[in-house]
Amino acid sequence: MTVTPEQLRALATRAEALTAEVWTLCGNVQTGPAEPGADASAPAAPDPLVSARQAAGLLARAAEELQLAAADLARLQVRPCGLPWGVCPEHGNTLSSQAGVSTCRVCGRTWDHDRLRRPCHEPATWKVIDRAGTVTRMCDGHVLGARAAAGNATFVRLDQEAGSQP
Numbered sequence: 001m002t003v004t005p006e007q008l009r010a011l012a013t014r015a016e017a018l019t020a021e022v023w024t025l026c027g028n029v030q031t032g033p034a035e036p037g038a039d040a041s042a043p044a045a046p047d048p049l050v051s052a053r054q055a056a057g058l059l060a061r062a063a064e065e066l067q068l069a070a071a072d073l074a075r076l077q078v079r080p081c082g083l084p085w086g087v088c089p090e091h092g093n094t095l096s097s098q099a100g101v102s103t104c105r106v107c108g109r110t111w112d113h114d115r116l117r118r119p120c121h122e123p124a125t126w127k128v129i130d131r132a133g134t135v136t137r138m139c140d141g142h143v144l145g146a147r148a149a150a151g152n153a154t155f156v157r158l159d160q161e162a163g164s165q166p
Contacts, residue, residue, distance in 0.1 A: 005074040012066035015059050022056035078123045081139035086115035089122050092144030129154040 026049045088094050088104035095102050095116045102115035122139035128146055129135050130153045138146060143155060 003073065005070040005077070008066050008070035008073060012063045012070065015063035015066060019056050019059040019063060022052055022059065026052050026056065079137065081120040081122050081124045081137065081142055083120045083136075083138065083142050086111075086118055086120050087122075087139070087141035087145070089139060089141045092141045125158055127156045127158055129156070 086095060086102065088107065088109065090109075091104055091106040094105045096105055097103075097114045097116040100112070100114050102111040102113065103109070120139055120142060122141060124137035125140050126138045126143045127135055128138055128143065128150065130150055136146075137158070146153065147155065
């Protein structure tokens, strides 16, 4: 079985809900002062819910750790676009290169290398399926050009695809 970031986030959400439930139960129970007429200097009776409150604290910490693990896993699973030419991540096929520097002709952003003639290292965020059924994973910038050029292709955002792993 492959563990996905979505599964870890779901577990974290369940741990958060359990934490809230324990705090609600324990927070509404008062151990209160000693019986009337009892010696005020005597130590208070032990709180029978200390262990439950400690467990709630551990659940809260576990929820945080699960969220961090989900974020780490999501970063590790990101694959680069990999198409053999680079693009502006925001505007697509708008780069020009001169003297080893690439520039977007729309936003003016620059890169200190020839991005246009190197494989794209932007994260793949789309699955594009052409008429023949060929699947290509692309970044946001490459999808801009593909939408214009690939007639009748299907575009699926990877983070919206059920159970996807980019």
